[in-house]
Amino acid sequence: MSDLFAGLHADDYDRVYGNRRLLGRILHYLRERRGAMLGSAALVVGSALLTAAVPIVISQVIDQVAAGAGLGLRLSLFVVAAAVVAWGMNWARQAITARLVGDVVYRLQCDAADAALAKDIAFHDRNSVGKVLSRVTGDTEGFSSVMTLTLNLLSQLFLVLLLGGVVFWIDVDLGLIILAALPLLLGTALAFRRIARTAAAATRRVMARVNANVHESMLGISVAKGFGRERTVYRDFDGVNRLSYAVYVRQGLIYTLILPVLTLLAGLATAVVLYQGGRFAVLGRLSPGEWYFALQALGMLWQPVTQAASFWSLFQQGLAAAERVFALIDSEHAVVQHGNEPVTGLRGDIEARGLTFAYGPGSVVFRGLDLRIAARQTVAVVGHTGGGKSTLAKVIARAYDFQEGELLVDGRDIRSLDLRSYRRRVGVVPQHPFIFAGTLAENIAYGRPDADHADVERAVDRIGRRVWSRSMPMSLHDHLAAGGQGVSVGQRQLIALARMFLREPDIVILDEPTAGVDPLTERGIQNALSRLFTDRTVLVIAHRLATIRRADRILVMREGTIVEDGGFDELLSRDGPFSELYATYYAHQRPA
Numbered sequence: 092m093s094d095l096f097a098g099l100h101a102d103d104y105d106r107v108y109g110n111r112r113l114l115g116r117i118l119h120y121l122r123e124r125r126g127a128m129l130g131s132a133a134l135v136v137g138s139a140l141l142t143a144a145v146p147i148v149i150s151q152v153i154d155q156v157a158a159g160a161g162l163g164l165r166l167s168l169f170v171v172a173a174a175v176v177a178w179g180m181n182w183a184r185q186a187i188t189a190r191l192v193g194d195v196v197y198r199l200q201c202d203a204a205d206a207a208l209a210k211d212i213a214f215h216d217r218n219s220v221g222k223v224l225s226r227v228t229g230d231t232e233g234f235s236s237v238m239t240l241t242l243n244l245l246s247q248l249f250l251v252l253l254l255g256g257v258v259f260w261i262d263v264d265l266g267l268i269i270l271a272a273l274p275l276l277l278g279t280a281l282a283f284r285r286i287a288r289t290a291a292a293a294t295r296r297v298m299a300r301v302n303a304n305v306h307e308s309m310l311g312i313s314v315a316k317g318f319g320r321e322r323t324v325y326r327d328f329d330g331v332n333r334l335s336y337a338v339y340v341r342q343g344l345i346y347t348l349i350l351p352v353l354t355l356l357a358g359l360a361t362a363v364v365l366y367q368g369g370r371f372a373v374l375g376r377l378s379p380g381e382w383y384f385a386l387q388a389l390g391m392l393w394q395p396v397t398q399a400a401s402f403w404s405l406f407q408q409g410l411a412a413a414e415r416v417f418a419l420i421d422s423e424h425a426v427v428q429h430g431n432e433p434v435t436g437l438r439g440d441i442e443a444r445g446l447t448f449a450y451g452p453g454s455v456v457f458r459g460l461d462l463r464i465a466a467r468q469t470v471a472v473v474g475h476t477g478g479g480k481s482t483l484a485k486v487i488a489r490a491y492d493f494q495e496g497e498l499l500v501d502g503r504d505i506r507s508l509d510l511r512s513y514r515r516r517v518g519v520v521p522q523h524p525f526i527f528a529g530t531l532a533e534n535i536a537y538g539r540p541d542a543d544h545a546d547v548e549r550a551v552d553r554i555g556r557r558v559w560s561r562s563m564p565m566s567l568h569d570h571l572a573a574g575g576q577g578v579s580v581g582q583r584q585l586i587a588l589a590r591m592f593l594r595e596p597d598i599v600i601l602d603e604p605t606a607g608v609d610p611l612t613e614r615g616i617q618n619a620l621s622r623l624f625t626d627r628t629v630l631v632i633a634h635r636l637a638t639i640r641r642a643d644r645i646l647v648m649r650e651g652t653i654v655e656d657g658g659f660d661e662l663l664s665r666d667g668p669f670s671e672l673y674a675t676y677y678a679h680q681r682p683a
């Protein structure tokens with residue numbers, strides 16, 4: 092069994108909080124709802140007093156009857172009235188609790204979504220969409236149940252203290268008997284606590300894994316179908332599902348032990364109080380009414396404790412869920428800035444000095460890289476796959492932080508610049524630009540929501556009306572689906588370029604698509620690119636001959652090192668890595 096769970100270890104964003112820290116985080120959210128908490132506390136006191144009054148009054152009635160003093164109709168009516176008012180108070184308390192929990196969960200979901208959005212790309216590389224989704228939604232819901240449960244239990248705790256106090260007041264020895272049983276019960280519940288909590292954490296993680304698996308399978312369903320790999324996808328799912336089954340069964344077996352053990356202990360304690368209370372009553376130390384009250388009080392005392400234990404599974408799952416949400420909110424950013432100097436505009440001078448970057452232990456991409464790109468230069472980065480071209484671009488775009496060396500932009504340490512305003516001045520055009528749900532115009536204006544329709548039209552003009560209207564049959568008002576179904580690679584690139592023209596970044600980082608577009612569209616894209624490339628620094632991961640010809644400078648990357656650096660004609664004449672690359676890859680391309 093232990094091997095089976097070996098993969099379900101906590102990762103960086105899944106750390107285990109100590110109890111005190113976890114409580115502190117929960118209280119942080121409750122503190123803001125102080126008014127509701129106070130109202131709820133007042134109702135707890137009121138309803139507990141009335142609930143406790145009922146067995147006290149009944150014991151009085153019993154004693155009156157035993158003493159032959161009549162039925163005590165007024166006292167009986169009081170019992171009814173007290174029960175009704177206590178019910179009303181309980182209802183009001185639960186209504187306040189529902190509101191309170193709703194408010195806290197709303198805030199928690201906002202914070203979790205905000206944290207997920209603020210995380211750097213390194214985080215999103217390591218955590219699948221399904222995993223993040225299950226934290227922002229499923230885990231916050233899990234936490235809401237633990238809050239409701241805890242607030243209800245806290246209200247019962249007050250009743251427990253009240254009833255316990257009255258039993259002590261009636262007879263200290265009887266009180267001590269009940270008190271002696273409590274540690275036994277609590278000790279047993281606590282013994283289950285640790286093991287149940289570990290099981291609950293494993294359950295949440297395995298659920299996140301199942302969600303992530305289904306999500307990713309569905310994302311890649313067209314590729315899977317294209318290669319006829321549905322059975323493999325199913326087998327992968329089955330593996331995760333079997334693990335989930337095993338984790339759930341183990342959790343179920345642990346929880347089924349808790350309630351019967353606690354009920355057994357409760358039964359034993361009742362027998363002792365029944366026997367001892369009966370003896371005291373026979374000896375005249377207790378009245379029959381007091382004996383009845385002690386038994387009633389014991390029943391009412393066990394109730395919240397056994398309830399707590401029977402809800403233990405939910406409680407543990409909720410705590411584990413809360414822990415995971417807080418871990419997401421509290422996790423540190425991989426991209427760390429040392430300063431926040433605002434960036435209003437960049438000349439676009441980029442310099443790397445002894446730059447070392449690794450995605451993780453053992454995956455160093457470049458070590459001690461030196462590079463200088465002058466402002467307004469167009470630099471084409473070429474090289475075999477896996478050479479580190481995209482990684483260099485991502486580090487300059489500040490999607491990832493580097494480990495050693497320096498990266499200067501306009502002579503300023505990149506870490507001293509305000510991240511948000513720096514990113515605003517850097518435009519990234521990925522190979523497959525993402526299309527959001529919305530109109531074509533909204534997609535173009537994505538990076539500048541303040542842009543009006545005339546701005547969008549101007550951006551399209553800068554791409555070139557002829558190429559635009561030839562390649563884009565849809566109008567600017569047409570609606571596009573999220574993910575861009577029905578939008579071709581070339582169309583995506585044109586949309587992304589229009590986004591850049593609208594945004595006017597000072598540094599452009601562009602990853603050319605490798606998928607072929609027709610020669611006419613390619614020529615259109617190339618013309619648009621040459622307009623985009625003027626007056627700004629451009630780093631382009633080039634796959635097209637036309638692009639590398641247009642570049643001021645070409646960098647050839649191999650295994651994280653720049654093996655050649657120079658102009659097109661210069662490199663071609665050298666008979667080095669570039670001319671080799673040219674002969675095998677670029678020479679056959681038609682000039683655009």
Ligand SMILES: Nc1ncnc2c1ncn2[C@@H]1O[C@H](COP(=O)(O)OP(=O)(O)OP(=O)(O)O)[C@@H](O)[C@H]1O
Nearest residue numbers: 216450454456474475476477478479480481482483
């Ligand atoms: N997110 C990641 N986590 C870990 N390793 C990565 C990650 N992305 C890339 N790598 C590794 O870093 C190295 C450089 O990858 P990079 O994507 O920068 O190469 P590239 O030259 O852009 O390749 P291509 O032309 O295929 O896009 C490769 O060995 C790759 O496996």
